[in-house]
């Protein structure tokens with residue numbers, strides 16, 4: 443019996459692996475693996491409160507979003523030079539290649555770095571160089587989404603938007619992340635209005651820790667094209683109907699949600715319920731170095747704990763391409779590959 447279930451699990455693993463996939467919710471700072479954190483700390487002479495990889499992994503016990511963010515922002519302090527951002531991004535692209543992720547839309551948080559005296563140019567140039575190399579050497583296409591830290595002021599977000607304008611060609615969209623409670627979408631309405639005027643596409647984290655009103659707020663005040671997380675939409679039946687009828691995608695991050703106690707266990711996660719209600723839900727890794735897995739690990743968790751079947755797997759993967767910022771021709775190309783794979 444045990445042998446049989448291991449065989450079935452391996453079959454599903456192979457199916458997940460074989461499908462070309464797309465990732466839409468990934469913080470590049472959240473891909474900083476402990477080994478690289480220690481290496482960069484040593485190179486850049488940054489004192490870390492950890493002596494080795496084991497100590498870092500032990501520290502990664504979170505009770506909620508804020509307890510994670512405190513550790514995540516501290517970890518990002520090892521990123522100083524352009525080559526650090528390039529290396530970080532390149533290491534993530536190697537993970538994509540391993541998981542057969544063929545397109546990725548990554549967030550970066552400029553304010554996490556500019557607040558420490560790192561130039562905006564240093565950050566975006568390092569990320570951009572790695573993404574170009576990823577396309578040339580690994581065939582992975584990408585988009586960049588600049589996220590504003592919502593615990594900071596709208597004025598600071600506006601200044602960050604202005605700093606990004608010379609790099610508009612490298613940045614497709616803007617987003618909103620960090621501490622959700624007490625920082626509702628409407629706080630950033632003017633910033634998003636200006637971003638839209640300048641031609642950026644918009645997304646926002648909402649309904650991760652904040653309630654369903656944060657999701658409707660992001661749609662109505664910020665005019666977002668996708669909601670990041672959004673799992674608390676389940677608390678508002680009419681909002682769920684709206685998300686389904688308007689086909690507004692949710693970039694869901696199962697392992698993250700369990701680590702940050704949005705759900706107490708993977709068995710309680712609602713992603714497949716939302717999928718079966720016709721919402722455009724997608725599977726993503728959020729901050730994989732902190733939450734225990736990249737995209738394929740997230741899919742595998744849905745199989746192991748929620749009995750995801752092959753039809754649901756395929757639909758989730760198709761949803762990601764559909765919800766991406768790729769053009770129609772590229773979307774159709776990949777969706778056809780998923781359907782025939």
Ligand code: ADE
Pocket residue numbers: 469472507514619620621647650698728729
């Ligand atoms: N920044 C990085 N990961 C985040 C998450 N899951 N929610 C809000 N802000 C974040």
Ligand code: ZN
Pocket residue numbers: 467468469619647670728
């Ligand atoms: Zn996130």
